[in-house]
Amino acid sequence: MSLISNLKPGGRHGVPSSESRDPIGYLVAGLNRLAQTDLLDKVRLRKPTEQVVFSVTRTGFKTMTNASRTFSRAGKKGQPGARPTAAASSGVFDLTPGEDEQMLVDVVTEFSDEVVRPAAAEADKACAAPDDLLKASLEIGLPILGLPEELGGVSEERSAMAGTLVAEALAKGDMGLAIAALAPGSVATAIGLWGTDAQQQTYLPAFSAEDGTVPAAALALNEPTVLFDVLSPSTTATKSGDGYVLNGTKSLVARGDHAELFVVGASLDGKPVLFLVESSTEGLTIEGDPAMGVRAASMTKLNLDNVTVPADAVLGTTDGSTYTECVRLSRLAWCALAVGTAQAVLDYVTPYVKEREAFGEPIAHRQSVAFMVANIAIELQGMRLLTYRAASRAAAGKDFSREVALARKACTDKGMQIGLDGVQLLGGHGFVKEHPVERWYRDLRAIGIMEGTVLV
């Protein structure tokens, strides 16, 4: 039986289980086995083949989590933490960012243009963000962007709008690097929004450290499940003594191998709940989990095997409301990333189609090409306005569940279309890595799939 099932091709190598082998198929499969053995080489039958030079798939690596830091306990347990106040609204329809927001966007845009974009191709290949880039991101205050002043942050009020503008500006440089740079701040923002006094006093001082020692941290909500529903995680939390035991696997966790603090989503009594898990906790292992795109964010799988956390590891409420809020704010951040990357596509194809000539004139002079560019511009602005509306409602403390859902739909569908058209407009040149459009194509597929990871 085992021999027969071993000969069935289905279920592995991306072959659906309905497939079966015919005699030629068996022959080919046998030849393939032969080709893989060392025997051929020993008897020198194989032509010298080129060695695969460099492949950074990282699939092989499996390790313990980064266990360098212990967070010393502080603050009052169970006491509500400080909360950012809702942004005041003048009731005037306005598309102009506030002065502070504009200043911030200017700084981040400069960083994005001069540091992020030039590092993007290499980081994509290496599946890692350069250290100096991450250090520089600390200097411009990304990790504390979403924190109120009293918690060591920079904002006077709820900063979902500023966070959205910053994510957009960073992703215009590169989405993968934007995620790598924003991941720690996302965890800090979450603790600022929902943490108890004890959680805030224990964890947040590390995020406002000025000596470059801000910890990497990850908001881990994804799971490797077909038709994944983020609101019903299969990772479980069970009450045990004073605390909880967590079991499950989280996928596509940004910079998981460096993270010193995780926020993990798990089901507790049928409700989705956020848990703070320090990387030194026993039972955590990390595997490489590189994906189609956003590779600079060093995606990993986080395995939780009987991980015991204390009772006060719960972040926010246990009725699912904090978790749902977190999912919405995270989707908002992904929308902002989509807008930034889609803008990068538009900015790139615009001069290209005006310079590239075919049949004696620039291809931009043809309506089929020009209309593609027009539609990119139209849908991009639609994505942006939908995202801004959701962000401004979130900042003002209004319900934004509908608005973020509509923004996410647009950013998923139109964002992908923009990625697709970006490659198409460059033709064969768009397919090779000499141009960044193939990376943006891979990155934009993340929207609508990714949950958690970043948050505004």
Add this chain to the structure above:
Amino acid sequence: MAINLEVPKKHRALVDQAHQVAMNMLRPISRKYDIAEHEYPKELDMLAAMIDGLSESGASEGAGATGVRRDGDDKDKSVKNGANLASVTSVAEMCWGDTGLLLSMPRQGLGNSAIASVANDEQLERFKGTWASMAITEPHFGSDSAAIHTTAVLDGDHYVINGEKIFVTSGERSDCIVVWATLDKSLGRAAIKSFVVEKGTEGVKVERLEEKLGIRASDTAVITFTNARVPKENLLGSPEINVEQGFAGAMATFDNTRPLVAAMAVGCARASLDLTRDLLKAAGIEIDYDKPAILQHAAAAKFLQLESDWEAGRLLTLQAAWMADNRKPNSLEASMAKAKAGRVGSDVTLSCVELCASIGYSEEELLEKWARDSKILDIFEGTQQIQQLIVARRVLGLSSAELK
């Protein structure tokens, strides 16, 4: 200053008012005038009187197709939510009621928009309270408005107009017609001017009314001009032929009317969305905004896509109007809004018919009517393709000679 994309506080009363009018005045007679095409909707006279009363009292701000001018105090740098924004939000509400009837509103014609946009102060005063329709299209051209054949020749104190105009909305019911004609065909676009022609003028004749796919409550006329003499003070804007400026003067009207047509598509499509949401709910399908769309019923997932596209069209429309209110050049954004809202109008209304199956297709409900009404909104005031052309030229920085 802060980013905020909600309908401004100060316009909410106006929007509510327009919504009540749409619901209680337009909806009850919506089917009646769809069936009785070319019959004058006499109920609208009462409504027009009410709207005039409201504007006199200052309770409404720019409802309908009025007030799209750009003069005012330059020194005030504060962000404005003015007549343009008020107009698009209230027009959307009225079209949620009935697009054909909105287009038939006395004294709210597209010609009124043209007058409001380009007339001088004296003309504004003189044409106050008139009902003006707009006559651009001719039998041999549609989008290519530079191809105008209708001529205007100065003869003493009058221009003499000759030509044939088609697709004149409210052409029969209006008091006057804003006619586009050329002063000198050899000088191209720059010689095209608009003229306010009173209906009683000798030589002006409504030849016939079209029978249409949708917006049947609104009359669409063919009008001929045979040696029609118009006082020369009725030329809107400058009589100079400025080859440098070209078409810009006449085209400026479109920057102001395109967001209005986009708003019509937004309003019409919302009628379909609102009813479909209701009917789906009755069929046991509710839209969940948090659950991933692929995990919901296919109808709910489709609805989410439609609503997302619709909201994008709506926000682009508000953006274009907001820019006009704040004196920012908005040709690009006006065309973006019209392109997006126009195609979304069709997609939403047609998809809602499909979602509601035979209830959607039958005359039992208004869904089939909205799916017919919406089509024109992706055509008049610049087709989908013309909007894309404008957007493409602007984004790519290409001239009309380079990108044809």
